[in-house]
Amino acid sequence: MDNYIVSARKYRPSTFRSVIGQEALTTTLKNAIATNKLAHAYLFCGPRGVGKTTCARIFAKTINCLNITDEYEACNECESCVSFNEQRSYNIHELDAASNNSVDDIRALIDQVRIPPQIGKYKVYIIDEVHMLSQSAFNSFLKTLEEPPAHAIFILATTEKHKIIPTILSRCQVYDFNRISISDIVNHLQYVAKNENVTAEPEALNIIAQKADGGMRDALSIFDQTASYTAGQVTYKAVIENLNVLDFEYYFRLTDSILNGDVVNSLLTLNDIINRGFEGQYIISGISSHFRDLLVCKDPATAQLFEVGASIRQRYIDTAQKCDTLFLYNAIEIANKSDLEYRLSKNKRLLLELTFIKLCQLIDNPNPSAPRVTSNSIKPIVQSTQPAVASNAPTPSTEGQQVPQANNYQSSTASTNTIAEPTQQQKTDTTVKTKKGKAILNMGVSLAAASKGINNNEPSETTAVTTKPTQNNEAFTEQDLLAEWSKYYSNLKKEVMLRNTMMNSKIKLLDDNMFEVEVSTDINKEFLEEASVPLMSFIRTNLKNDNITMKITISDAPILEKPLTKRDLFDNLVDENPALQKLSNEFDLEIT
Ligand SMILES: [Zn+2]
Numbered sequence: 001m002d003n004y005i006v007s008a009r010k011y012r013p014s015t016f017r018s019v020i021g022q023e024a025l026t027t028t029l030k031n032a033i034a035t036n037k038l039a040h041a042y043l044f045c046g047p048r049g050v051g052k053t054t055c056a057r058i059f060a061k062t063i064n065c066l067n068i069t070d071e072y073e074a075c076n077e078c079e080s081c082v083s084f085n086e087q088r089s090y091n092i093h094e095l096d097a098a099s100n101n102s103v104d105d106i107r108a109l110i111d112q113v114r115i116p117p118q119i120g121k122y123k124v125y126i127i128d129e130v131h132m133l134s135q136s137a138f139n140s141f142l143k144t145l146e147e148p149p150a151h152a153i154f155i156l157a158t159t160e161k162h163k164i165i166p167t168i169l170s171r172c173q174v175y176d177f178n179r180i181s182i183s184d185i186v187n188h189l190q191y192v193a194k195n196e197n198v199t200a201e202p203e204a205l206n207i208i209a210q211k212a213d214g215g216m217r218d219a220l221s222i223f224d225q226t227a228s229y230t231a232g233q234v235t236y237k238a239v240i241e242n243l244n245v246l247d248f249e250y251y252f253r254l255t256d257s258i259l260n261g262d263v264v265n266s267l268l269t270l271n272d273i274i275n276r277g278f279e280g281q282y283i284i285s286g287i288s289s290h291f292r293d294l295l296v297c298k299d300p301a302t303a304q305l306f307e308v309g310a311s312i313r314q315r316y317i318d319t320a321q322k323c324d325t326l327f328l329y330n331a332i333e334i335a336n337k338s339d340l341e342y343r344l345s346k347n348k349r350l351l352l353e354l355t356f357i358k359l360c361q362l363i364d365n366p367n368p369s370a371p372r373v374t375s376n377s378i379k380p381i382v383q384s385t386q387p388a389v390a391s392n393a394p395t396p397s398t399e400g401q402q403v404p405q406a407n408n409y410q411s412s413t414a415s416t417n418t419i420a421e422p423t424q425q426q427k428t429d430t431t432v433k434t435k436k437g438k439a440i441l442n443m444g445v446s447l448a449a450a451s452k453g454i455n456n457n458e459p460s461e462t463t464a465v466t467t468k469p470t471q472n473n474e475a476f477t478e479q480d481l482l483a484e485w486s487k488y489y490s491n492l493k494k495e496v497m498l499r500n501t502m503m504n505s506k507i508k509l510l511d512d513n514m515f516e517v518e519v520s521t522d523i524n525k526e527f528l529e530e531a532s533v534p535l536m537s538f539i540r541t542n543l544k545n546d547n548i549t550m551k552i553t554i555s556d557a558p559i560l561e562k563p564l565t566k567r568d569l570f571d572n573l574v575d576e577n578p579a580l581q582k583l584s585n586e587f588d589l590e591i592t
C-alpha cells in the first residue's frame with residue numbers, strides 16, 4: 001500500500017466528459033471553448049466537493065491544449081496537457097484564499113499575471129474560497145480583474161456566493177454547480193469499487209452517498225475509509241456502523257408497529273434504538289424522513305425522486321402501498337412537530353414516547369378533528385365502513401380485524417397517556433388538532449368530493465356541531481335518539497374512552513332537530529368532538545334526519561354518581577387489556 005492514492009485524487013476526472021453530475025455546466029464551458037468566446041473571469045459557485053476546482057483545472061488544461069479534440073476536450077497527450085497532468089504546468093496558478101488571503105498574497109499573484117505563458121495561450125488563475133479574501137486584498141485584486149492582460153483568465157470558486165461583493169459578481173460569468181444526485185454518486189462509487197476490486201453492496205453505497213450530501217469528494221473519502229476498514233468488503237452493515245447511521249430496518253419495523261396501532265412494539269423498538277446510542281432527535285427526524293420517503297414512493301412518478309438502490313426502493317414502494325396518504329401526511333406532521341419541540345422539551349424521553357403513541361393512534365383515528373370519512377374514501381387498507389352506508393357497524397375501525405389485540409391495546413394506552421398529563425398536554429393537543437384539521441380539510445377537498453357533503457361536518461371550535469340541511473327530515477323522539485346513541489357506543493370495541501364518555505353522558509332533546517349532550521369534563525367533550533363525524537352520520541342515517549345537530553356542554557354537577565378517578569379509568573383499561581399493565585411497568589408510567 002506504499003503507493004496508495006485516495007480515490008478522490010485517483011479518480012479525479014481529467015476531461016469534461018468524466019465530470020459527474022454537472023452536464024449542463026460542462027457543456028456550456030465546452031461551447032464557450034468551441035466558439036472561442038472566453039471570458040476573463042468566471043465565478044464557480046456551489047457546495048463543497050461537487051467539482052468546482054476540478055472543472056476549473058480541466059478548463060485551464062483544455063484551453064491550453066495544443067491538439068484539442070473534436071469534442072472540445074483536452075487531448076491529454078500534448079506537451080501542455082502532460083505538464084498539466086503532471087502538475088508542473090506554469091499556466092495554472094492556484095491560490096487558496098482560505099489560507100492565503102492577505103494583500104501580499106494577492107500582490108504576489110498579480111505580479112505573475114503580467115508574465116505571458118511560454119507554452120499554450122492562457123494563464124489561468126484559480127482562486128479557491130474567494131469569499132475569504134480580506135477587504136484590502138479584494139480591493140487590490142479588483143483592478144487586475146477590471147483590466148486583465150489578454151492571456152489571463154481568472155476562475156474564482158466559492159461555496160458562499162452571497163459573500164461575493166457585487167463589483168466582483170458583475171465582472172464574472174457565474175456558474176452554479178449542483179449537488180451531485182445520489183444515483184450519480186452511487187454509480188460512480190460502483191465504478192470505483194469495480195476498479196479497486198472492492199465488493200460493495202448497493203445499499204451500502206447508497207448510505208455513503210446520502211451521508212456525503214451531494215459531494216463526490218466526501219463520498220469517495222467515506223468509501224475509501226470503509227473499504228480499508230472492512231478489507232474491501234463494503235457491506236451495508238459495515239457502513240451503517242462506521243457512519244453511525246440507524247439501520248432502515250428499524251424504521252420499517254417502527255412503521256409496521258405504527259400501522260398496526262401497536263404501541264407496545266413501537267415503544268420496545270424505540271427503546272432498542274435508544275439503547276444503541278442513537279439520539280432522540282435523530283430518531284424523530286429519521287422517522288419523519290422515512291414517512292416522507294414512503295409518501296414519495298406512493299406514486300411511481302414521484303418514486304423517481306427517491307434516490308436509492310432498486311431493491312430498497314421496491315421495499316419502500318411495497319410499504320407505501322400499505323399506507324394511506326392522509327396517514328403519511330399526518331404522521332409527518334406529528335413527527336415534525338415533535339422534532340421542533342424536542343430541543344425545548346424537559347422530558348425528552350417522554351416526548352419521544354408520546355410521539356410514537358400518537359403515531360400509533362393515527363391508523364385508528366387518522367385525523368382526529370377532520371372528517372373521518374375523508375380518510376376512508378382514500379384509504380386502501382381499511383374496508384370502507386361509512387356509517388352512512390346504513391350498516392349497523394358504527395365505528396370506522398374495521399382494521400381492528402387485522403390485529404385486534406394490538407389495536408385494543410393502542411386505544412387504551414393512548415387514553416392512559418392523556419390521563420397522565422391532564423392539563424397542559426391536553427390544551428396544546430386540542431389546538432394542534434384543530435389547526436391540523438383545517439389543514440387537512442383544505443387538502444382533502446378533492447379527495448372527499450365523493451363523500452357527501454362531509455366538509456360541513458368539521459367539529460367547530462365552539463361546542464355545537466352543525467350541518468347544512470339536506471333531504472331527509474323525519475321526526476324523531478328522545479327515545480329514538482337514545483336508542484341510536486346507545487347502539488353506537490355499545491358497538492364500540494376499542495374506543496374505550498369514547499364508550500365511557502357516551503355511556504355516562506346525559507342526552508336531552510332541545511328542539512325538533514337539536515339535542516344536547518352533557519358531559520362532565522373537557523376530556524369527555526374532546527372525545528365526543530373527535531368522534532362527532534361518524535357519530536352524527538350514524539345517527540342521522542338511522543333516524544332518517546339530516547338536520548340533527550349535537551350540542552356538547554360541560555356540566556358542573558357530577559353526572560355520574562361516582563366520577564371515575566384516573567386510577568379507576570386506568571384499572572378499567574387494564575381490565576380491557578392486561579398488556580397495559582405490563583407496559584406501565586416496563587416504562588414506569590405513573591398515574592398522577
Ligand atoms: Zn493536449
